[in-house]
Amino acid sequence: xLDKRVRIPMLAGIILYVVAMAVSILISVNTKKVVxxxxxxxxxxGNIFPAAIARSLIILGLYIAFYIIMRLCNGKNNRIIGVIMxxxxxxxxxxxxxxxxxxxxxxxxxxxxxxxxxxxxxxxISVATLPFTLVASVLILISVGRxxxxxxxTAPKEEEPEIDVYYGG
Numbered sequence: 786x787l788d789k790r791v792r793i794p795m796l797a798g799i800i801l802y803v804v805a806m807a808v809s810i811l812i813s814v815n816t817k818k819v820v821x822x823x824x825x826x827x828x829x830x831g832n833i834f835p836a837a838i839a840r841s842l843i844i845l846g847l848y849i850a851f852y853i854i855m856r857l858c859n860g861k862n863n864r865i866i867g868v869i870m871x872x873x874x875x876x877x878x879x880x881x882x883x884x885x886x887x888x889x890x891x892x893x894x895x896x897x898x899x900x901x902x903x904x905x906x907x908x909x910i911s912v913a914t915l916p917f918t919l920v921a922s923v924l925i926l927i928s929v930g931r932x933x934x935x936x937x938x939t940a941p942k943e944e945e946p947e948i949d950v951y952y953g954g
Contacts, residue, residue: 787856791932795852798924802845805917809838809910816906823905826898833899835907836888841918844877848925855932867933874929 812819813834820828851870858866892903 787859788931788935791855791928791935794924794931795848795855795928798921798928799845799848799852801917801921801924802841802848805914805921806838806841806845808913808917809841810834812909812913813838813906816902819909820902820905823908824901826901826905828898828902830899830902833903833906835903835910836884836891837907837910840877840881840884841914847873847877848921851925851929855928859932863935864933867929870929870932871926874925 813832816830816832817828820826851873854866854870888907889900889903892900
């Protein structure tokens, strides 16, 4: 069984990230209202689902994979697995910088009205989900760090209490 000091922050982080995904989808479904809040543009197109939603879905999948790995590999090379998970945690953030340029380029291909609406929806998603994703990220990092530090649920051989202790008498 995974230690509760690892399990609870991990599950809380995953739940907060699911809430952030739900908020993102709600904002995208209400594109027309969101665009009117961010600009005076009369956007008559359909709903806009920025690529940030797909990236968030990939990150959520990564967090769920971390949790599954933690449950399966508890006590077996926790430090190495923790370091690998921390490296894997950084990859989407680094890749996101490059993909944001590509997202804007692709949105610009549809014209200036679409680009303005796309920018408004993306900004609204960023603002609305920031509290959830920030806290979720901190909780995930705490969980991965604790997983790397804590060992298996059983105490190591040298820390086990001795059974054959003679107290004299």
